[in-house]
Each structure stands twice: as structure tokens, then as C-alpha cells.
Amino acid sequence: MQVGSRRASEWTIHGERVVDDTRRAALSIADVELPTGVRFEQYVLRVPTxxxxxxxxxxxxxxxxxxxxxxxxxxxxxxxxxxxxxxxxxxxxxxxxxxxxxxxxxxxxxxxxxxxxxxxxxxxxxxxxxxxxxxxxxxxxxxxxxxxxxxxxxxxxxxxxxxxxxxxxxxxxxxxxxxxxxxxxxx
Missing domain, CATH: 3.90.79.10 (Nucleoside Triphosphate Pyrophosphohydrolase)
Incomplete structure (x- = not known):
């Protein structure tokens, strides 16, 4: 089931703030919302390939x-x-x-x-x-x-x-x- 251009089960990202950023990793906290409306913060680690x-x-x-x-x-x-x-x-x-x-x-x-x-x-x-x-x-x-x-x-x-x-x-x-x-x- 599609809702607009999004799938019904797709999470919504309201923003992401960087906590620490180094040459080999960036740690951030994303503000996300589930399809049911539940909203929470999720840690995200971005690391080079x-x-x-x-x-x-x-x-x-x-x-x-x-x-x-x-x-x-x-x-x-x-x-x-x-x-x-x-x-x-x-x-x-x-x-x-x-x-x-x-x-x-x-x-x-x-x-x-x-x-x-x-x-x-x-x-x-x-x-x-x-x-x-x-x-x-x-x-x-x-x-x-x-x-x-x-x-x-x-x-x-x-x-x-x-x-x-x-x-x-x-x-x-x-x-x-x-x-x-x-x-x-x-x-």
C-alpha cells in the first residue's frame, strides 16, 4: 500500500543531529517516526566504506x-x-x-x-x-x-x-x- 510517494511501512525521518564526527565515523541521533505515529530517537553510526x-x-x-x-x-x-x-x-x-x-x-x-x-x-x-x-x-x-x-x-x-x-x-x-x-x- 502506498501513501503519496511513500510506502505505508516506511519510517519518517524528521531530522538528524551529529553528536560526534571524526575521520572514521560520525555518530548522530535521528528523530524518526514509525508508520503508527510512534516517534523516538535512534542512534546512527555512519562509517566509511x-x-x-x-x-x-x-x-x-x-x-x-x-x-x-x-x-x-x-x-x-x-x-x-x-x-x-x-x-x-x-x-x-x-x-x-x-x-x-x-x-x-x-x-x-x-x-x-x-x-x-x-x-x-x-x-x-x-x-x-x-x-x-x-x-x-x-x-x-x-x-x-x-x-x-x-x-x-x-x-x-x-x-x-x-x-x-x-x-x-x-x-x-x-x-x-x-x-x-x-x-x-x-x-
């Missing part, structure tokens, strides 16, 4: 980083990636992040999946690329990024997710997409 890469080798292993995430206070496996600069090509960013964080250079990159991690609160596009093969470029991984870098067998990914070793939205979304491709015989 990020790119990450799933690098898969010929042995069907994926390049991952073991790192501590202070917000969760946990050690987890993650894919390499980072924020895209405003004038940067997303694929160039993705390849650069893999090199800086792992010491490996992906041989190829192709778009795999795009997603928003928390559509009710966070506005951030995440671009996940598939890299097929990689060359070790001899540089040590950035100690600020990861304690260690390893090639994890794809056959072990589901188990590590169940154990809570892989929890980040980007890593989970990308790895599930890879597992689906493999199940379809397209990897």
Missing part, C-alpha cells in the same frame, strides 16, 4: 589473521581489509590491505559480495573480494594488525565459526559466500 579480501590458494585454504579485538576482548580469525580512502579504487585498497596486513599479494581480485553489517544502526558498505592465489612479498605482517597470519583450510571454516573463532560480519559473510561457491562447484 570498507574492503576486505578472501584469498584462496590452490589447496582450498583461506588467508586469515589471528587478532585481538578489544571491544569483544577476544582473539578471533579475520580476513584482511580496511577503510577505502575517498579517492581510492576499492580493489586497489583491498589488495593494499592484504599486503600490509599479511605480507601476501593476491594474484587476482574479483568482487564477491557487498553487504551492510547492521542496517538498523550502522551505515557502512562492505565490499568483499575474492583473491585467487597469492605471492609472499617478503614483508612481515603489521604487528598492530595481527599476532599471526595463517592459511586456514576451507574445510575447517564452519567449525571455527561454531567455536566463535570467526565472528566478524565481514569474515562470516564473505566466508559463507565462498563456501556456497565451493558447494556449487564454482570456486
Amino acid at each position: 570498507a574492503a576486505m579480501v578472501i584469498v584462496v590458494d590452490d589447496a582450498e585454504r583461506v588467508l586469515m589473521m589471528w587478532r585481538h579485538r578489544f571491544i569483544l576482548d577476544r582473539w578471533v580469525w579475520e580476513l584482511p581489509g580496511g577503510y577505502i580512502d575517498s579517492d581510492e579504487d576499492p580493489a586497489v585498497c583491498a589488495a593494499r590491505e592484504v599486503e600490509e596486513e599479511t605480507g601476501w599479494r593476491p594474484r587476482t581480485l574479483e568482487p564477491l559480495v557487498t553487504f551492510q553489517p547492521m542496517v538498523g544502526t550502522v551505515d557502512q558498505t562492505n565490499l568483499v573480494y575474492l583473491g585467487r592465489g597469492a605471492d609472499h612479498i617478503g614483508t612481515a605482517p603489521d604487528v598492530n594488525e595481527a599476532e599471526r597470519v595463517e592459511w586456514i583450510p576451507l574445510d575447517d571454516i564452519e567449525r571455527r565459526m561454531r567455536l566463535g573463532e570467526i565472528v566478524g560480519a565481514g569474515s562470516v559473510a564473505g566466508l559463507l559466500a565462498i563456501l556456497l561457491l565451493r558447494a556449487q562447484g564454482k570456486l
Whole structure:
């Protein structure tokens, strides 16, 4: 059902005020109204677009980083990636992040999946690329990024997710997409 140019279930935004604005995130509070007339304030976090890469080798292993995430206070496996600069090509960013964080250079990159991690609160596009093969470029991984870098067998990914070793939205979304491709015989 349409009401004017709006759908009957669409929320109305009456305004948004910025609480904090930094280079990497803007926090605001939006004044919103539900279709039923209920009005409330909703926190909104606007974050730059990020790119990450799933690098898969010929042995069907994926390049991952073991790192501590202070917000969760946990050690987890993650894919390499980072924020895209405003004038940067997303694929160039993705390849650069893999090199800086792992010491490996992906041989190829192709778009795999795009997603928003928390559509009710966070506005951030995440671009996940598939890299097929990689060359070790001899540089040590950035100690600020990861304690260690390893090639994890794809056959072990589901188990590590169940154990809570892989929890980040980007890593989970990308790895599930890879597992689906493999199940379809397209990897």
C-alpha cells in the first residue's frame, strides 16, 4: 500500500543531529517516526566504506589473521581489509590491505559480495573480494594488525565459526559466500 510517494511501512525521518564526527565515523541521533505515529530517537553510526579480501590458494585454504579485538576482548580469525580512502579504487585498497596486513599479494581480485553489517544502526558498505592465489612479498605482517597470519583450510571454516573463532560480519559473510561457491562447484 502506498501513501503519496511513500510506502505505508516506511519510517519518517524528521531530522538528524551529529553528536560526534571524526575521520572514521560520525555518530548522530535521528528523530524518526514509525508508520503508527510512534516517534523516538535512534542512534546512527555512519562509517566509511570498507574492503576486505578472501584469498584462496590452490589447496582450498583461506588467508586469515589471528587478532585481538578489544571491544569483544577476544582473539578471533579475520580476513584482511580496511577503510577505502575517498579517492581510492576499492580493489586497489583491498589488495593494499592484504599486503600490509599479511605480507601476501593476491594474484587476482574479483568482487564477491557487498553487504551492510547492521542496517538498523550502522551505515557502512562492505565490499568483499575474492583473491585467487597469492605471492609472499617478503614483508612481515603489521604487528598492530595481527599476532599471526595463517592459511586456514576451507574445510575447517564452519567449525571455527561454531567455536566463535570467526565472528566478524565481514569474515562470516564473505566466508559463507565462498563456501556456497565451493558447494556449487564454482570456486
